[in-house]
Amino acid sequence: xxxxxxxxxxxxxxxxxxxxxxxxxxxxxxxxxxxxxxxxxxxxxxxxxxxxxxxxxxxxxxxxxxxxxxxxxxxxxxxxxxxxxxxxxxxxxxxxxxxxxxxxxxxxxxxxxxxxxxxxxxxxxxxxxxxxxxxxxxxxxxxxxxxxxxxxxxxxxxxxxxxxxxxxxxxxxxxxxxxxxxxxxxxxxxxxxxxxxxxxxxxxxxxxxxxxxxxxxxxxxxxxxxxxxxxxxxxxxxxxxxxxxxxxxxxxxxxxxxxxxxxxxxxxxxxxxxxxxxxxxxxxxxxxxxxxxxxxxxxxxxxxxxxxxxxxxxxxxxxxxxxxxxxxxxxxxxxxxxxxxxxxxxxxxxxxxxxxxxxxxxxxxxxxxxxxxxxxxxxxxxxxxxxxxxxxxxxxxxxxxxxxxxxxxxxxxxxxxxxxxxxxxxxxxxxxxxxxxxxxxxxxxxxxxxxxxxxxxxxxxxxxxxxxxxxxxxxxxxxx
Amino acid sequence: xxxxxxxxxxxxxxxxxxxxxxxxxxxxxxxxxxxxxxxxxxxxxxxxxxxxxxxxxxxxxxxxxxxxxxxxxxxxxxxxxxxxxxxxxxxxxxxxxxxxxxxxxxxxxxxxxxxxxxxxxxxxxxxxxxxxxxxxxxxxxxxxxxxxxxxxxxxxxxxxxxxxxxxxxxxxxxxxxxxxxxxxxxxxxxxxxxxxxxxxxxxxxxxxxxxxxxxxxxxxxxxxxxxxxxxxxxxxxxxxxxxxxxxxxxxxxxxxxxxxxxxxxxxxxxxxxxxxxxxxxxxxxxxxxxxxxxxxxxxxxxxxxxxxxxxxxxxxxxxxxxxxxxxxxxxxxxxxxxxxxxxxxxxxxxxxxxxxxxxxxxxxxxxxxxxxxxxxxxxxxxxxxxxxxxxxxxxxxxxxxxxxxxxxxxxxxxxxxxxxxxx
Numbered sequence: 001x002x003x004x005x006x007x008x009x010x011x012x013x014x015x016x017x018x019x020x021x022x023x024x025x026x027x028x029x030x031x032x033x034x035x036x037x038x039x040x041x042x043x044x045x046x047x048x049x050x051x052x053x054x055x056x057x058x059x060x061x062x063x064x065x066x067x068x069x070x071x072x073x074x075x076x077x078x079x080x081x082x083x084x085x086x087x088x089x090x091x092x093x094x095x096x097x098x099x100x101x102x103x104x105x106x107x108x109x110x111x112x113x114x115x116x117x118x119x120x121x122x123x124x125x126x127x128x129x130x131x132x133x134x135x136x137x138x139x140x141x142x143x144x145x146x147x148x149x150x151x152x153x154x155x156x157x158x159x160x161x162x163x164x165x166x167x168x169x170x171x172x173x174x175x176x177x178x179x180x181x182x183x184x185x186x187x188x189x190x191x192x193x194x195x196x197x198x199x200x201x202x203x204x205x206x207x208x209x210x211x212x213x214x215x216x217x218x219x220x221x222x223x224x225x226x227x228x229x230x231x232x233x234x235x236x237x238x239x240x241x242x243x244x245x246x247x248x249x250x251x252x253x254x255x256x257x258x259x260x261x262x263x264x265x266x267x268x269x270x271x272x273x274x275x276x277x278x279x280x281x282x283x284x285x286x287x288x289x290x291x292x293x294x295x296x297x298x299x300x301x302x303x304x305x306x307x308x309x310x311x312x313x314x315x316x317x318x319x320x321x322x323x324x325x326x327x328x329x330x331x332x333x334x335x336x337x338x339x340x341x342x343x344x345x346x347x348x349x350x351x352x353x354x355x356x357x358x359x360x361x362x363x364x365x366x367x368x369x370x371x372x373x374x375x376x377x378x379x380x381x382x383x384x385x386x387x388x389x390x391x392x393x394x395x396x397x398x399x400x401x402x403x404x405x406x407x408x409x410x411x412x413x414x415x416x417x418x419x420x421x422x423x424x425x426x427x428x429x430x431x432x433x434x435x436x437x438x439x440x441x442x443x444x445x446x447x448x449x450x451x452x453x454x455x456x457x458x459x460x461x462x463x464x465x466x467x468x469x470x471x472x473x474x475x476x477x478x479x480x
Numbered sequence: 481x482x483x484x485x486x487x488x489x490x491x492x493x494x495x496x497x498x499x500x501x502x503x504x505x506x507x508x509x510x511x512x513x514x515x516x517x518x519x520x521x522x523x524x525x526x527x528x529x530x531x532x533x534x535x536x537x538x539x540x541x542x543x544x545x546x547x548x549x550x551x552x553x554x555x556x557x558x559x560x561x562x563x564x565x566x567x568x569x570x571x572x573x574x575x576x577x578x579x580x581x582x583x584x585x586x587x588x589x590x591x592x593x594x595x596x597x598x599x600x601x602x603x604x605x606x607x608x609x610x611x612x613x614x615x616x617x618x619x620x621x622x623x624x625x626x627x628x629x630x631x632x633x634x635x636x637x638x639x640x641x642x643x644x645x646x647x648x649x650x651x652x653x654x655x656x657x658x659x660x661x662x663x664x665x666x667x668x669x670x671x672x673x674x675x676x677x678x679x680x681x682x683x684x685x686x687x688x689x690x691x692x693x694x695x696x697x698x699x700x701x702x703x704x705x706x707x708x709x710x711x712x713x714x715x716x717x718x719x720x721x722x723x724x725x726x727x728x729x730x731x732x733x734x735x736x737x738x739x740x741x742x743x744x745x746x747x748x749x750x751x752x753x754x755x756x757x758x759x760x761x762x763x764x765x766x767x768x769x770x771x772x773x774x775x776x777x778x779x780x781x782x783x784x785x786x787x788x789x790x791x792x793x794x795x796x797x798x799x800x801x802x803x804x805x806x807x808x809x810x811x812x813x814x815x816x817x818x819x820x821x822x823x824x825x826x827x828x829x830x831x832x833x834x835x836x837x838x839x840x841x842x843x844x845x846x847x848x849x850x851x852x853x854x855x856x857x858x859x860x861x862x863x864x865x866x867x868x869x870x871x872x873x874x875x876x877x878x879x880x881x882x883x884x885x886x887x888x889x890x891x892x893x894x895x896x897x898x899x900x901x902x903x
Contacts, residue, residue, distance in 0.1 A: 130767040131774070162767055217572070323890050324899075344602065344802035346572040352802075355887045363893055374767055375797045382809060382863045389864035394887060442812030442863045471768070475719070475747060475775035480766060 044261045045269035047277065049286075052153065054203035056192055061089040061453025065100050066434065069109035074116040074408035074423035078401035084114060086430040089453035094424050107448070113438055115404055116424055117172025117193075117431035117449065118380050119411035121290070121337050122317050122370035126176055126191075126199070127152055129160030130374065131470070140179030141186060145223050145230055146243050148211065149275035150186035152176045156199040159468045162374040167193050167457050167466065168480050169378035170433035170446040173204060175415055177317075180214035180292040181222045183230065183239045187278055188212050188290060190415050192451060195466040208416040210314070211282050213240075215293035215302060216348045237301060244309040247279030254280065288314040288416055290337075294348035296324035303332045315414045317370060319360075320352040326363025335366035335414050339376070340383040340390075357384075357406060358391020358398060368410035380407050385440040400440050429453075502527045503871065504540040505853060508549030511860075513556055513830045513844040524554055526851040529874035534845045547876070549855045552868060555825070556843050557612025557852030558807050558860075561760050561792040561832035562740060563800040565603060565614050566596040566632060566641070571801070580619035580626065588674075588694065588701040590627030592616045593644035598636050602801050604881035607634035609805035610860065610867035612852040613842050615832065616641065617713075617800065620651040624659050624670055628701055629713070631836060633852070635872045646836060648705045651715040652725065653741070654772050668724065675732055678702035708734030711836075713760070717743035717772040726755050738835060741796070743773035746780045749787035758835045759789055762796035763814035763824075781827075782818030792832040793824070812861035825861065850874075 064086040071082035073094065083098040084091060100106060127139035138155035141147040156176055166174065171193050178185035190207035191199070215236065224231030230239045253270040260267040281287035289306070293299045293316045306313050315335040316322065320343055322329060322336035329336055338360070343352020353359075361367040369384050371377035388403040412422025421429045430453035437444040449457035458464035462478065471477050503526040510522035512534060523540065525533035533539075540546060569576035578595035596616060606614070611634055618627035630644040650656070652667055660667035670693050677684060677691035681699040684691060691699050704710045712735055714725050722745055729737035739745060740760040745752060752759060763781045768774040784791050793814065795806050811824040819827075830843030841850050851874030858865035870877045889902045 130769050132770050165767060221572075323887070325893075327893050341803065341806070342798075344568075344570065345799070347570055350570060351886055353883045353887045359887070359890065374769075375764060378766075379764070379813070382813075385863045386809075389866065393866055394891065440864060442809060442861060443816045445816055471774075474768070475744065476768075476777050479775075479777035479779050 044258065047272060049281070052151075052200060054205045055198070055200040056194070056203055056205055057201070058089050058452035059194070059454035059456070061086060061430065063087050063101055063104040064107060064430075064450070064453065065098060065104045066107040066109050066114055066432070067098075069112055069114035069434065070438070071114045071424060072401045072404040073425070074404055075425070076399075076402045076405055078399070082114065084424060084432070086432075086450065086453040089430055091424060091426050091428050091430050093426055107434065109434055111437075112447065113435040113444070114424070115170075115433050115435065115439060116408040116422055117433055117451065118170045118407050119415065119422060120166070120171055120174040120371050120377050120380060121315065121368065121411045121414045122372045123166075123174040123176055123374075123377055124179065124372070125162045125166065125174065125374055125377070126156030126158065126160045127178070128374075129157045130162050140181040142179075142181035142222055145183045145219055145239055146275065147178075147182050147186050148184040148243075148278040149273075150178060151189065152178045152187060152212075153189040153199050153203070156189070156191070156202075158196050158199050158202060159470050161468045161471050162377075163193055164195065164466045164468060165374070165480065166377045167449055168446060168459070170381065170435070170439075170449055171377055172431040172433070172449060172451050172456075173412075173415070173417070173421060174377070175210060175290070177210070177212045177290065180212070180218045183214060183219050183236060184243060184275070184279070185212035185214060187287070190417065194451060194456065195468065204415075204417060206417075206420070208286060208288055209278075209281065210288045210290045210415070211278055213289060213291040215291060215298045216295065217346050218292070233298070237305065240305055241308070243279070244305070244311075247276055247283060248309060250276040251280040251283050282311050283309070285312065288414070290315050290317055290414070292317050294318050294320050295351075296321040298348070299325060299334075300328055303328060303334070306332075315368075318349075318372065320349050320356060322365065322367065323353065323356045323359040323363070324351075326360045326365040329360070329365035330363070335368060335410060336360050337368050337370040337411075337414065339372070340369065340386040354386070354390040355394055357387035358394075358396050361398070361406070362391065362396045366410055366413065368406045368414065370411075381435075381439040381444065382442055385442075388440070400438070403440075501874065502541055502544040503547060503851075503874065503876065504538070504544040505547045505549055505554055505855060505871075506540070508552050508554035508855060510534060510845060511553060511555040511825065512846060513826055514846045516846070522554065524845055524853055526853065526871060526874040529851050531845060531847060531849045531851050531853070533847065547855065547869060549868075552858065553856040553860055554845070555610075555854050555856065555860055556829045556845050556849075557854050557870065557872065558610050558828050559830075559832040559843055560606070560611050560614040560795070560800075560804045560807055560828070561835065562617050562794040562796065563614040563804040564617060564619065565606060565634070565801055565804060566598060566600045566616060567592060567618075568801040569597075569600055569602075571799075579617075580621040582621035584621075585695070586697055587623040587625035588628060588648055588698040590618055591630070591644060591701075592618050592627065593630050593641055596630070596632065596641045598632075598638060598640040601882045602804075603634045603636045603640065604878070605802075605883050606805045607636070607870055607872070607877060608867060608879050608881055608884070609808075610854040610856065610870060611805055611807060612854070612870060612872050613833070614804060615646070615836060617649055620649070620655065620659065620715075622659055624652070624656050624667060625650050625674070625698070625702075631838070633872050635875075635877060643838075645704070645710065647711045647713050647738070648702060649713045649715070649740075653716045653718060653721050654770060655715070664721070664724075668728070671728065674698075674702060675706055675735075678706045705735060706732070708736055711736035711738045713738045713740050715741045717741045717770070717776075719744035719747040719775065721772070722748045723751065726751055726757060729755070729757065740794070743776040743780070745789070746777070746783035746787075747775055749784050749789050752784075753788040756790065758792065758831075759784060760792045760794050760832075760835070762794045763810050763817070763819075765797050778813070778817045781814040781824070785819050785823050790831060790835065791827050792835050793827040808861045808865070809863050812863065815861060821861070
């Protein structure tokens with residue numbers, strides 16, 4: 001019996017744990033899965049894979065018909081004079097000349113642009129919140145090169161004013177990652193961009209967990225400066241390999257234990273290791289690897305590493321040299337999440353070019369934008385506009401509708417939530433942005449943002465502009 | 481203290497034979513930054529480094545090399561008001577970063593002209609995006625004074641840094657408080673002592689006497705600031721620090737003050753306007769990134785503009801060396817948040833030139849101005865627009881950089897020829 005089947009078939013409480021259905025980071029149903037089984041199975045130790053479940057509840061969505069917009073649907077398609085109907089938080093229909101149901105709120109979008117909400121796969125909002133303060137430096141557990149046991153969600157401060165600034169820029173979903181000081185930085189988490197008292201209320205239901213890893217200069221600098229390993233690129237590789245070997249052994253020991261226990265043998269469970277639990281989730285394909293990696297040659301090494309230990313890298317982040325290896329990325333099925341034009345700040349970022357995203361995309365690989373910045377996340381539409389224009393200037397032929405995939409469907413794919421959001425297709429969550437003008441213009445602003453069909457931001461209505469606790473009573477309260 | 485080591489005219493004289501050319505840039509939407517406003521279907525004529533005619537009915541001499549703007553925009557070159565161009569190649573590699581000197585015994589006397597590298601690869605990457613002039617700033621280290629800054633063009637020529645000793649940069653606010661010993665009170669006490677030292681130079685340093693805050697070299701370097709000959713650029717974000725800076729400038733007349741940072745400058749806008757103290761701000765800073773900048777907002781540029789404050793834009797939230805080229809995007813966002821287009825465009829062209837006392841030479845297209853001209857394929861503040869050609873000192877410059885070379889090399893991923901042979 002495979003581990004997957006075991007997970008589905010056995011869902012029983014033990015002293016230590018509840019069963020759960022997956023490595024889901026935000027599954028708000030898993031804690032309901034505890035059920036009674038027969039006496040033998042209750043003895044099998046299984047750890048809850050979702051002990052901090054999502055408590056996200058969408059705000060009420062009415063029936064909304066947005067009419068007459070230019071639509072970029074996130075799949076690469078464009079609809080002129082398009083309509084979109086929202087019902088019960090989901091997209092009910094998209095097309096032209098849709099009928100208006102009784103009681104629908106009609107939004108006249110003539111002359112405006114409608115897109116899927118922006119998704120940023122690389123944010124440190126909440127873990128490095130504003131205001132910057134020593135007590136707020138919660139993004140890097142830089143105490144050991146392997147900290148797969150830490151989870152970014154346990155650092156997220158939901159009162160970060162950066163969240164509402166990102167919302168005004170049309171961001172509806174983002175992945176919050178640990179920093180890149182460590183080879184294995186810990187788990188990332190995918191959040192809805194809603195205001196909430198707890199991070200659990202922001203967690204994207206059903207989104208898989210991710211593992212943040214880092215290549216190159218950061219780990220070797222942080223630990224090399226302390227006279228410990230890794231101090232070099234080869235030390236980095238040795239660290240990954242030793243850790244994956246340990247994870248592989250750990251996984252074997254649990255699988256052997258579960259098989260034996262299932263067979264009714266009298267066996268005792270291995271010792272639990274929280275970091276190894278995360279790496280086991282990667283080896284099982286439940287937790288998605290997001291790896292900070294700049295240089296082409298480093299990415300190629302990591303591709304070999306992943307094949308050596310049998311896991312999939314989902315995305316390289318900050319791949320400033322992705323344009324040198326689109327063929328390798330395509331073959332390995334790895335997305336490149338990049339900036340439009342950052343670079344130069346360290347040696348591995350020296351070969352940054354403005355055409356990186358466009359060339360990587362044109363070369364056949366999955367490419368997307370990311371911010372890694374509480375400022376950049378507010379203008380990702382402008383970032384893809386630059387990247388598209390730079391690519392087209394060198395002769396590529398990338399349409400605006402196609403470029404919008406860089407900020408919606410491709411990021412959704414990286415986060416494992418493309419079935420739920422990232423495109424404007426019937427049945428998906430109604431995560432929408434209505435722009436005042438073409439969002440490929442610097443002068444365009446997000447007029448309205450809907451999350452799960454609920455109006456979450458309105459540029460022209462202060463009562464629909466969230467203000468986090470920190471800004472109350474401060475100078476400039478409520479200013480964007 | 482040296483003043484302008486290479487005035488624009490002097491440098492032209494030195495290299496005149498190579499530059500004795502006439503260029504006619506035609507068929508474009510000319511943004512003059514003068515009372516002539518925008519001239520549709522206009523021509524700009526450059527001769528021997530300078531602008532000699534601007535208008536819709538300019539006679540083109542026979543010897544002119546004609547550049548058809550093809551209906552694009554023709555504007556003055558952009559003037560980046562705060563950069564570390566030529567000082568930093570790779571920020572995290574201290575061996576390649578010459579912007580600050582934590583371990584030096586000196587402060588004000590540190591002159592960027594001695595660090596500036598005209599061959600730095602970010603001069604071309606910045607130039608091909610339309611930036612032709614830049615203020616070169618030292619970075620603060622463990623002293624409240626970072627040093628003395630200069631002005632450069634982005635041609636990469638040996639005399640790119642055309643004016644040294646142009647301003648002194650000091651960091652106050654929370655950072656200045658930390659470097660001065662732990663509080664704002666310590667920072668302002670240090671600054672007062674430093675000014676007293678400089679004012680007393682050289683007599684104060686006769687015999688064995690040392691200054692209270694500055695050694696003799698730094699005091700000498702601060703003297704032109706104390707005398708009001710060059711400005712003091714002061715980094716401050718918090719409203720109360722800006723007010724304190726205004727009081728300092730008033731008490732130390734004739735010192736010329738420029739505020740940089742200015743996250744909460746909009747809260748002091750009327751006082752700044754009345755004192756005619758210019759502010760260098762990044763229009764896209766809007767988060768309370770520290771307790772100094774709680775009031776930071778995207779509305780800042782429009783509020784300062786409405787109050788009549790002289791404002792130049794920076795790329796502080798990006799950086800000042802790799803991405804000083806993003807000035808148009810930052811200015812475009814100011815427009816999106818309420819600043820009139822003309823004012824936002826001036827904030828990255830003429831206004832910085834004026835702030836640094838060179839508004840009669842740079843930042844406008846008018847007779848007698850230096851021939852810094854950019855042709856764009858659209859509205860220069862749009863993120864999808866690009867510079868098509870860039871003239872500096874009346875000469876057309878190469879639209880090529882290390883980055884464009886890399887893009888060309890990897891444009892086609894094939895195994896026909898090893899990449900290292902593709903040049």
